[in-house]
Amino acid sequence: MTLVFATHNKNKLAEVQALLPESITLLSLEDINCHEDIPETSGTIEGNAIQKAEYLREKYGYDCFADDTGLEVRALRGAPGVYSARYAGEAKNPEANMDKLLFELRDKQDRSARFKTVIALHLNGELLQFEGTVNGMITVEKSGDKGFGYDPVFRPDGYDRTFAELPLELKNEIGHRGKAVRKLITYLEAYTAD
Numbered sequence: 001m002t003l004v005f006a007t008h009n010k011n012k013l014a015e016v017q018a019l020l021p022e023s024i025t026l027l028s029l030e031d032i033n034c035h036e037d038i039p040e041t042s043g044t045i046e047g048n049a050i051q052k053a054e055y056l057r058e059k060y061g062y063d064c065f066a067d068d069t070g071l072e073v074r075a076l077r078g079a080p081g082v083y084s085a086r087y088a089g090e091a092k093n094p095e096a097n098m099d100k101l102l103f104e105l106r107d108k109q110d111r112s113a114r115f116k117t118v119i120a121l122h123l124n125g126e127l128l129q130f131e132g133t134v135n136g137m138i139t140v141e142k143s144g145d146k147g148f149g150y151d152p153v154f155r156p157d158g159y160d161r162t163f164a165e166l167p168l169e170l171k172n173e174i175g176h177r178g179k180a181v182r183k184l185i186t187y188l189e190a191y192t193a194d
Contacts, residue, residue, distance in 0.1 A: 001025070001192055003123075004032055006052045006066035011148040012177070019172055019181045024188060032060055045070045045082050046129060049120035057122040065121040065184065069177065071150050072116060073101070073138060075108040084150070098142060098153050111138045113154065115176040119184050128187065132179025147171065 002025040007013055013028055020026055029035070038055050040048040045068045052066030070081045080087040080101065088096035105111055112135070119130045135157045142152035144164025151163035156174055163171050172178035 001188065002027060002063070003188075004029070004056060004060070004062040004064040006038060006056045006064055008037075009148070012067075015168065015172060015177060016181055018168065019178060020185060021189065023192060024185075027062070029056075032062060034060060038066075040068065043082060045116055046118045046120075048082065049118045049129070050127065053120040053122045053127070063123045065119050067117055067119045067177065067180065069115060069117040069149075071101075071113060071154065073105070073111075073113040075110045075112075076104060079104075094149055098150060101138065101150070102141070102153060105138055111140075112136075113138050115150075115154065117176040117180040119180045121184060121187070123191070130180045130183035130187070132176040132181070132183065134174060134176045134179070 001023060004027045005013060005016060006029060008029055013026075017026055034056070038052045040051060042048045042051050048068035049066050052068070053064055056062060056064045056066065068082070070084045072078045072081050080097070084097070085092045088100040114133050114135045116133045117131065121128045121130070136155050137157075139153050139155050139162060144152050144162045146166065146168065147164040153162065155162050159166065163175065
């Protein structure tokens, strides 16, 4: 089975590729010569994932999946949420996003947060969704050089290190994207077994 993953993010692609069984060939947007920014104009994480998958299916005709992830911080009433990538502006600068988040939380006692990933799968004309979440807290400063996005400021519950300090295998095991991808894989394995 060949699927296109609707992302330009090489880190995200590597994370997902590490989880997929060999029976699934994963193509990137570059592999199919899709170089444009796929619209993400929905007001929800679910809506953005669906929008990206539908765009790819309609314009390129591939079976595909797309994801959207948001960091939801309780003290900020769920922000940055669906705007996580653009929290500090349209440049999608991870450092600026983290700096803004740490500034917004500077006087907050409650630093609890969760990451949420939704995957929308377009397969043979059917649209399905898979969700993964992980709870944790926002640290007071950045720590670690692995991962991407908000990983240096997010410490998952039960751990004393941030996502950016954890090995990729462990992050995939406990993280939001890994949970959503495993649900996707379980579905695809059952689908290909039929």
